[in-house]
Amino acid sequence: MTEIHTPFLVIGAGMTGLAFANFLDGQDYLVVEAQSEIGGWCKTVHRDGFVWDYSGHFFHFKHPDIEAYLRQRMAGEKIVTVEKNSLIYIDGCHVDFPFQKNIHQLPKERFIDCLYDLFFRQEAAHQVDSDSFEGMLVEKFGRSISDLFLIPYNEKLYACDLERLDRDAMGRFFPHADMAAILRNMRYPDNASYNATFTYPLGGAIRYVEALAGDLDEEKILTDAPLVSVDPTRKVATLADGRSISYDHLISSAPFDRLLDMTGIDHDRSLFTSNKVLVHNLGFDKKGPEGVHWIYFPERDVSFYRAGFYDNIMGQDRMSLYVEIGLPTDAEVDVEASRRRVLRDLEKVGVVEDHRLIAHHDVILDPAYVHITSASRRAFDELSATLRCAGIYSIGRYGGWTYCSIEDNIVEARQLARRFNRIL
Numbered sequence: 001m002t003e004i005h006t007p008f009l010v011i012g013a014g015m016t017g018l019a020f021a022n023f024l025d026g027q028d029y030l031v032v033e034a035q036s037e038i039g040g041w042c043k044t045v046h047r048d049g050f051v052w053d054y055s056g057h058f059f060h061f062k063h064p065d066i067e068a069y070l071r072q073r074m075a076g077e078k079i080v081t082v083e084k085n086s087l088i089y090i091d092g093c094h095v096d097f098p099f100q101k102n103i104h105q106l107p108k109e110r111f112i113d114c115l116y117d118l119f120f121r122q123e124a125a126h127q128v129d130s131d132s133f134e135g136m137l138v139e140k141f142g143r144s145i146s147d148l149f150l151i152p153y154n155e156k157l158y159a160c161d162l163e164r165l166d167r168d169a170m171g172r173f174f175p176h177a178d179m180a181a182i183l184r185n186m187r188y189p190d191n192a193s194y195n196a197t198f199t200y201p202l203g204g205a206i207r208y209v210e211a212l213a214g215d216l217d218e219e220k221i222l223t224d225a226p227l228v229s230v231d232p233t234r235k236v237a238t239l240a241d242g243r244s245i246s247y248d249h250l251i252s253s254a255p256f257d258r259l260l261d262m263t264g265i266d267h268d269r270s271l272f273t274s275n276k277v278l279v280h281n282l283g284f285d286k287k288g289p290e291g292v293h294w295i296y297f298p299e300r301d302v303s304f305y306r307a308g309f310y311d312n313i314m315g316q317d318r319m320s321l322y323v324e325i326g327l328p329t330d331a332e333v334d335v336e337a338s339r340r341r342v343l344r345d346l347e348k349v350g351v352v353e354d355h356r357l358i359a360h361h362d363v364i365l366d367p368a369y370v371h372i373t374s375a376s377r378r379a380f381d382e383l384s385a386t387l388r389c390a391g392i393y394s395i396g397r398y399g400g401w402t403y404c405s406i407e408d409n410i411v412e413a414r415q416l417a418r419r420f421n422r423i424l
């Protein structure tokens, strides 16, 4: 088969891969994408007047230059800025997010339990492994806050035992709060978090993808082109159709464990585990609850861990939901049965009343949340250093085996491209 040569071979046309190609300064590249469309997990579906992302993707830019860069390339796109209103549903009540700062909104007995355990949290702390995510929760917030929300919610999301996860598994995305902040919030509510306000293009998250792709040469993005193997010594990669591509540098946004498989580098599979998320996008004939953007559901008898309301973000008059279910990667999924159960659960929690479902879309994100453990961090550091020596750079949310936002993906990709721009 013909051999193509490129100085920069990029695996994946998601935000990371496209951002890397964007920030290369006039150098040649080739992006190979396994799917028939670009965007990775930032794709958007337009159906029957509803606009749905693969899962609700909302944007909280910390770098004004990145936001400006994207917006310059989105002429004509309406982007709304929204002050977040997110709630937690527990036992028929709604509590503002973050839970730990709003325990005073719980019924009195539960509030007393939470406050008591928060104050005497040291008594529970010595019974847990403080290096684990679960241990961190109990150590910082006490038993009741952990048991009512933080543990069951995160177990539903990650679909794993939280004792396995690193203390810092969620990094800056975890809303920390000390005793003083919690008490102060009871008198002077301040639920600001990293995503207190967010922006959203009315055409969906794909508009950010298109903003990046717009500057690239279409012929240099191959879709339906899954890469199946990489020979790090010869610097030759092979596509599923047998074509081979030689490269000087390989930039991969494929999940790290799959990149290792492609390169044939031996690794312990048990270190790189993740969940998958089944997303049901649901469009109804009329409006549902108003004003709320998403609700967290920690209770185990509700199948989903979160439901979000696009209609309240985009100002629409029909309820448009995304509902997320965390699952182990090896779980068998009956999508139809799951959707039926979701509709029953939505009725149970009062979101759906006499609404009629008129459109839907379902997708499984696999991987969705990687399980960050101290062993996975160590193995990633070692193995990615070995790959770098062979000119292979594994970046992005799944390439970096981490928890991050699309802005983080762009920042990382830009940093790497700039390094090459300086060298070459």
Ligand SMILES: Cc1cc2nc3c(=O)[nH]c(=O)nc-3n(C[C@H](O)[C@H](O)[C@H](O)COP(=O)(O)OP(=O)(O)OC[C@H]3O[C@@H](n4cnc5c(N)ncnc54)[C@H](O)[C@@H]3O)c2cc1C
Residues within 6 Å of the ligand: 011, 012, 013, 014, 015, 016, 017, 032, 033, 034, 035, 038, 039, 040, 041, 042, 055, 056, 057, 058, 059, 060, 225, 226, 227, 228, 253, 254, 255, 258, 277, 324, 365, 367, 368, 369, 395, 396, 397, 398, 399, 404, 405, 406, 407, 409
């Ligand atoms: C449920 C959920 C909600 C989220 N919400 C938000 C949010 O609100 N805001 C936010 O900023 N971020 C959010 N994120 C994170 C965001 O989705 C990611 O940071 C971002 O999409 C990662 O982009 P990426 O390009 O690194 O990876 P991906 O989007 O996974 O792209 C990688 C691409 O590589 C391709 N690929 C993989 N293997 C191969 C191969 N062998 N050959 C060729 N191509 C290959 C894939 O098909 C894919 O297109 C969310 C993530 C999830 C799971």
